Amino acid sequence: MISFVLNALRTTxxxxxxxxxxxxxxxxxxTIAFTIQxxxxxxxxxxxxxxxxxxxxVQLIVYLDDGISKGQKNVLEEIFKSNEKVDSIxxxxxxxxxxxxxxxxxxxxxxxxxxGFNPLPASYNLKFKDDPERLVNIRQxxxxxxxxxxxxxxxxxxxxxxxxxNFMVFLRVFILAVGGILSVGLILIISNTIKLSIYSRRDEFxxxxxxxxxxxxxxxxxxxxxLVQGVIGVGLALGIVKLTHIYMKFNFQGSLESIFRGVDxxxxxxxxxxxxxxxxxxxxxxxxxxxxxxxxxxxxxx
Amino acid sequence: MxxxxxxxxxxxxxxxxxxxxxxxxxxxxxVFLTGQSGAGKTTLFKILFGWESVDRGxxxxxxxxxxxxxxxxxxxxxxxxxxxxxDYKLLPKKTVFENVAFAQQIIGADRKTIRFKTWDALKNVxxxxxxxxxxxxxxxxxxxxxxxxxxxxxxxxxxxxDEPTGNLDxxxxxxxxxxxxxMNQQGKTVIMATHSLEMLRARDHRLLILNRGRxxxx
Numbered sequence: 001m002i003s004f005v006l007n008a009l010r011t012t013x014x015x016x017x018x019x020x021x022x023x024x025x026x027x028x029x030x031t032i033a034f035t036i037q038x039x040x041x042x043x044x045x046x047x048x049x050x051x052x053x054x055x056x057x058v059q060l061i062v063y064l065d066d067g068i069s070k071g072q073k074n075v076l077e078e079i080f081k082s083n084e085k086v087d088s089i090x091x092x093x094x095x096x097x098x099x100x101x102x103x104x105x106x107x108x109x110x111x112x113x114x115x116g117f118n119p120l121p122a123s124y125n126l127k128f129k130d131d132p133e134r135l136v137n138i139r140q141x142x143x144x145x146x147x148x149x150x151x152x153x154x155x156x157x158x159x160x161x162x163x164x165x166n167f168m169v170f171l172r173v174f175i176l177a178v179g180g181i182l183s184v185g186l187i188l189i190i191s192n193t194i195k196l197s198i199y200s201r202r203d204e205f206x207x208x209x210x211x212x213x214x215x216x217x218x219x220x221x222x223x224x225x226x227l228v229q230g231v232i233g234v235g236l237a238l239g240i241v242k243l244t245h246i247y248m249k250f251n252f253q254g255s256l257e258s259i260f261r262g263v264d265x266x267x268x269x270x271x272x273x274x275x276x277x278x279x280x281x282x283x284x285x286x287x288x289x290x291x292x293x294x295x296x297x298x299x300x301x302x
Numbered sequence: 303m304x305x306x307x308x309x310x311x312x313x314x315x316x317x318x319x320x321x322x323x324x325x326x327x328x329x330x331x332x333v334f335l336t337g338q339s340g341a342g343k344t345t346l347f348k349i350l351f352g353w354e355s356v357d358r359g360x361x362x363x364x365x366x367x368x369x370x371x372x373x374x375x376x377x378x379x380x381x382x383x384x385x386x387x388x389d390y391k392l393l394p395k396k397t398v399f400e401n402v403a404f405a406q407q408i409i410g411a412d413r414k415t416i417r418f419k420t421w422d423a424l425k426n427v428x429x430x431x432x433x434x435x436x437x438x439x440x441x442x443x444x445x446x447x448x449x450x451x452x453x454x455x456x457x458x459x460x461x462x463x464d465e466p467t468g469n470l471d472x473x474x475x476x477x478x479x480x481x482x483x484x485m486n487q488q489g490k491t492v493i494m495a496t497h498s499l500e501m502l503r504a505r506d507h508r509l510l511i512l513n514r515g516r517x518x519x520x
Binding site for chain 2 (some may be wrong): 209213
């Protein structure tokens with residue numbers, strides 16, 4: 001077994017040396033394809049972080065009718081308190097809202113101080129507990145509150161969050177589609193590389209079969225060659241993606257923080273990194289497997 | 303022992319490559335297989351070591367029914383046979399020693415065994431002094447002796463030599479023939495395909511004659 005493994009490793013190194021140029025072309029192609037995929041993932045991961053940061057900041061503001069009765073307020077407060085997902089409740093009366101508004105805008109426009117009445121409604125401000133389903137919880141409570149008497153309107157930025165969520169779904173599908181197409185392309189390229197490697201040494205492989213080599217003995221080094229192509233290719237691609245991440249962080253972190261407080265440029269998550277490495281190994285293996293199987297079939301007795 | 307029963311093989315041309323070929327070769331025999339070019343000698347060899355299949359008939363080599371083996375089990379047959387070709391089929395980028403050792407690596411021998419057996423095989427063909435040379439640096443006769451060493455190194459009981467002296471001058475051809483005879487004296491069954499009349503006349507071995515795919519003498 002040990003001699004089999006050693007021989008497979010030696011033959012793989014020999015194959016790579018003998019077909020250096022084709023091998024490097026193949027690695028370069030894998031690198032380019034996985035860099036593209038990795039950059040898409042990088043964009044996706046960061047947009048996802050942004051979305052979850054916004055999700056955390058989302059609050060449900062319940063604006064009340066001016067003529068809401070005390071009983072109606074009690075009913076609303078009961079609903080809030082009985083909802084386990086609600087973390088805190090604060091109440092802003094009309095007067096408090098107006099005072100805060102004036103404090104914020106008095107210096108900016110005379111119109112605010114000149115206005116002879118208070119146009120702002122009283123409101124409840126609900127914060128929700130940390131939960132991956134936070135937005136769903138907010139929506140459910142909002143749907144329930146819509147029907148309640150004394151509620152004038154609800155505000156939680158639903159429309160733009162929905163749009164953003166839809167965009168993320170689209171991005172996910174897009175990345176998967178691009179990944180799928182790139183994978184098929186890579187399998188064909190690796191398959192052709194190994195095929196070239198086989199055909200350039202066809203006499204040697206034929207001789208191996210004549211001398212009594214098992215199919216496993218012939219397959220192992222070629223499969224290993226495909227795997228090595230995959231591993232080196234994805235390693236270089238991840239290196240490029242990491243450099244891009246460092247560059248972005250170094251140059252644009254300040255700008256990002258000034259727009260979105262507390263948001264940091266993220267690198268690919270562990271599961272994504274592993275998915276890319278495994279996908280590359282799988283692609284290398286399948287590419288090699290296809291061409292070896294084709295070669296061995298061509299040697300079948302007629 | 304090799305037993306062939308009514309072998310028929312056609313490549314789709316007008317005349318079949320082999321027609322109704324039957325023969326038996328006992329263990330330890332030395333047999334010349336002869337016939338004109340295109341008579342079917344190489345086809346018969348290819349069938350014996352499982353490189354080609356037969357359309358009809360059966361062939362049994364050392365109790366293995368060749369036709370019943372599937373592609374992934376053919377190695378069990380091929381490891382029992384040492385094959386020598388007219389064009390040597392040596393790997394030009396490997397040294398003489400590596401070429402012979404290659405056959406041992408393929409069957410998964412350990413390093414120590416490979417070294418010992420390869421040296422022994424080279425000694426048998428008188429090529430130990432050339433062990434570090436590359437095939438293109440050798441004469442035709444020397445290259446053929448390397449090919450014979452490679453066929454011998456796994457200690458097969460059957461040697462198939464397909465026109466092994468076809469590219470060699472008569473003197474060297476005789477040396478090669480003597481090598482095969484030496485193997486035969488060591489107990490190996492040897493089938494040597496040749497259409498060299500000098501060679502056939504020089505020795506009194508059993509003769510199988512193929513003519514246009516038919517066995518006319520067995």
